[in-house]
Amino acid sequence: MTEQTNKTLLPRGVDAANFEQALAKFRKLLGEENVLVKDEQLIPYNKIMMPVDNAEHAPSAAVTATSVEQVQGVVKICNEHKIPIWTISTGRNFGYGSAAPAQRGQVILDLKKMNKIIHVDPDLCTALVEPGVTYGQLYDYLQENNLPLMLSFSAPSAIAGPVGNTMDRGVGYTPYGEHFLMQCGMEVVLADGDIYRTGMGGVKGDKAWQVFKWGYGPTLDGMFTQANYGICTKMGFWLMPKPPVFKPFSIVYDNEADIADIVEMIRPLRIAQIIPNAVVIANALWEAGGISVRRSDYISEKGATPDAVIEKIIKDKGLGQWNVYAALYGTAEQVEVNWKIVTETVKKSGKGRIVTQEQAGDTQPFKYRAELMSGVPNLQEFGLYNWRGGGGSMWFAPVSQARGSECDKQKVLAKKILNKHGLDYTGEFIVGWRDMHHVIDVLYDRTDPEETKRAHDCFAELLDEFEKEGYAVYRVNTAFQERVAQIYGPVKRKVEHAIKRALDPNNILSPGKSGIDLANKF
Incomplete structure (x- = not known):
């Protein structure tokens, strides 16, 4: 006998009888074990970190597909019964809405069991994978097969995956850190069940699907990212050859007002590819959280953390107000030349202390930053959630030009709004070629209703005030x-x-x- 669903939780516009018919068809297609309707089975899909009630994002059911053919079958059933599905893959999407659906009652389509590494070409440095493949799994595959290739991934990397991260246009910390730029070839199941392959993928017998992005006619890959026009079931992407020499380093700054000068110094080095990877400029509290420092160890009062307390943490943990992380890649000769340019540029600026891997050793946070820049997955940055505790997190990520004046303006505005609502500025700038991703983790105690309301109001005000200044975010949680x-x-x-x-x-x-x-x- 099948488990009855909760009749009070149904997809929008779907009555109970129609929903039960759809579930029966899902069970026949996928197997009983791949159709989840019990409350305890759905708990992992409803652990949100946003300042709204869990009920607003509660799924009515979850189904797990194991093949492209099953995904086609799922969308056919959904069309017949007008069932809305919310597709997820491997990652938890913390800070951007978690795995919960955007709207109450949607059915989760979970692709984590589609986890085949279909092909890795060590000569052309390409990969083709299914959406359930994690970065940790792919890293292990490269290591086990002794393939001299490097991955690029977001910070909490081991449990995330290249398909999900690229579909939301995530970024990484190696020279291949612009992940959508490095994507090459998608297989997409459309809403009517048709299979569409982008680029060269539609040519019978073609061997260039993972090496030539454009194909013929309109290039539509980007249309499927951050969108709901299809379900990506395979993705190709480019891998970076592991360089003979990898030289990570940090530059420590003691003055919070130095951010403008830091960016002005870094931008020419990035555009010229002297520094080829995305440069991170992390503030003190970001770094403290990343090494699991707890606010409660220093202060018990609610509200924004006073500057004097932040200074104490900086002194105790050996951090800077700003902590810059970058790396050089290439032959010994290339790295030597570029290292000379970097050190002379820093010296000429008259600010900042360079720290090399030889000096830092295995100390944190240098170690995990070096791992990110060298393609070694880790989960270190989840330590941020220990800063305030209580499980509340929203990423606020406005984009700007890579100009010092822009970054200083954004930092001052963000800190003012966060502190006004009794929250801390915990942020980092990621310097692309010409852009800045200003990533701020709005951390709060979700178990405290009053602080949760403040966090909601704070996030809304951040969006409003940044819009007035001509700034917008490039990703956001499902509630906003x-x-x-x-x-x-x-x-x-x-x-x-x-x-x-x-x-x-x-x-x-x-x-x-x-x-x-x-x-x-x-």
């Missing part, structure tokens, strides 16, 4: 997706919804993702 979509303007939304109507007229694929939902007017 509609609000961020508004910032990008009506024409963009009109185009996105036109594509949605053409490809998914029944609105079954992740309604609400990035604010794209045919049920809503805008």
